[in-house]
Amino acid sequence: MAAPVFEEYEPAADCPCPGCARRRRERALAPGRREGGHPAAPCARGAVVLVTAAGVALGAGGAPTALAAPPAAPAGVHLPSTATAPAHRLLHDPDDPDGSAPQGNAGPLHGRPLVDPVLRPTTRAQIMERAERWVVAKVPYSMEKFWSDGYRQDCSGYVSMAWNLAGNEWTGSLAAFGTRIERSELQPGDILLFHNAADPNAGSHATIFGGWVDAERTTYTAYEQARPQTRKQATPMAYWNNSAAYVAYRYKGLTTTTGGSPGVSARWPGAAAFGPGANNAHVTRLGRLLTERGGKRYYRSGPGPRWSDADRQATRAFQRAQGWKGQEADGLPGPHTWRLLVTGKGRDIAATGTPGASASPFPGRAHFRPGQSNAHVEKLGRQLVKRGFGRHYRSGPGPRWTEADRRNVEAFQRAQGWRGAAANGYPGPETWRRLFA
Structure with a gap:
């Protein structure tokens, strides 16, 4: 009886089966292959083909032929030093607490050559606009697929996209692109990261901080990539599980210049840009900044470029949150109001309920x-x-x-x-x- 022998073949580049997909990841990450194992579920075009080896028999004194050693990484391919972790890493999914949602390896953007990690300058506004883009598009969660922008459709790929990184990172490498901060310093565009170095399969995850929900700062708006699709929702600080293990990071390439809408900068645009009759990009930017700081409840739609009473009410609420009174809190942004908003400084708008409504204290x-x-x-x-x-x-x-x-x-x-x-x-x-x- 002939002994079965496994012959290694290069996986098909466009085959979607789990075997080929896993094999492609392992070939791109040579250190991970040393952990052993063959791709699962091979297909006719897959990574492993069973053949019969002539002259090798099973029986007395015989032994099965050993599996071939895994091949080295293809010539010319190099990855950052952060990409030396196991091929499978799992993130926590609050909708599936007993299950797991794996994330992919660090690597290049899909369909583009591998480049060395770089810090691309970006602003908080640009980070949040990119994060919102996936929310609006309802990008499906996947560790195997890549969105049209080249980023992998899992939690770390989502952060890589929002931070505009040169490649797809994972929870074990994202910290290298950020500066550790205290949770009390969190501002929109920062992230909360949990990487379980002892066992990356046990809950590793990352979310993008979108602003505080309550005045006590116990809840925040989390932008995250999880099953079934990109979402933003009120989330307890720092997450549903493993809360104490999450660490806050700020992107190292963050700039103070405000990006986003054409014609908008960190400079005070002048009083004429705001007030009744104003219709410009500065009004839109003001509204977006105010919603990030707790003023979302004042807007039934928008914010938009046309000045409205919602803009005035939200601006007044922000000014009052700073302790200002009288003309300092007239609802029209001045240089000081604008500076606090675009730099993310000052106090957020307190979550006191619907404007004009008063809720009695919790009775116990x-x-x-x-x-x-x-x-x-x-x-x-x-x-x-x-x-x-x-x-x-x-x-x-x-x-x-x-x-x-x-x-x-x-x-x-x-x-x-x-x-x-x-x-x-x-x-x-x-x-x-x-x-x-």
């Missing part, structure tokens, strides 16, 4: 427990119905706490993107604030 958790009956429970129930989260009520709501109240609160909490203990159906201060905002 003890009011919302089985057996409790009070006016706060009924007030909570009526607000849940008003916000569209009353489907579990068959009657009421009323003053007595019921399972219907708990299930409706749970539905509201899950709509905020919360999971686990954060969505247990019992309101806390943040649930109360958001419900009445």
Whole structure:
């Protein structure tokens, strides 16, 4: 009986099967091959072909022929020193807590030659505009596929794209392009990175910081690439799992000049650019900066180039957040307001709810427990119905706490993107604030 022998062949460049895809990654990353193993699920055009070796038999005194040693990386191919990690690394997916979503290796942009890592100058505005582009396009998550801009469609490829890096990095190499900062210093365009060096398969992930959601700075807007597609959502600092392990980084190539819309710069454009009748790119830029700093609730649509009352209200809220009063908080941006916005300095707009509305303070958790009956429970129930989260009520709501109240609160909490203990159906201060905002 002839012994089976494996003969190595170069994988097809355009074959989408898992075997070829994995084989292509391993061939591009020679150190990773030393960890052993052959590509899985080969196809007719794949990486491994089973052949019969004449003259080699199984039986007494015989032994199967050894597998051929993995070939070296193709001549002329080099990768940054950061690309020496295992071929498979997994990131945490809050929608699939028991599963894994692998990320790809560090490497060049798809369809382009490999280049040495460089720091390309960019601004916060440009980082956030690129991040928003994928959100709008609803780019599907994939560790194998690349978007039209050449970046890999996973979490580290998303950050690489937003930071405009020369290649596709991974969670083990992104830190080399950033400066470590404190979480209290986070500004839009910075990232929160968790790389589990001991076991990269256990939860490694990266998100882009989009701004604080609440005045207490316990929740932020996270831009991230995860299943099923690019998303931005309110996320607890720093993430749903492994929160303490996330580290904040600021891109080393960040410049202070504001990019984005044509004709917009970090210089004060003058009072004539704002106010009734104004229609220009500076107004759009102002609105976007204000939404990043907590002013999104003032805009029903936009922001846009035509000056509106929403621009005035959001500007006034930002000015008041700095402690200014009177003419200093008239809703018309001056040089000082503009400088704080474009540099990301100053205090964010406090999350106090819908303009003109006032929510009563959270009355305490003890009011919302089985057996409790009070006016706060009924007030909570009526607000849940008003916000569209009353489907579990068959009657009421009323003053007595019921399972219907708990299930409706749970539905509201899950709509905020919360999971686990954060969505247990019992309101806390943040649930109360958001419900009445």
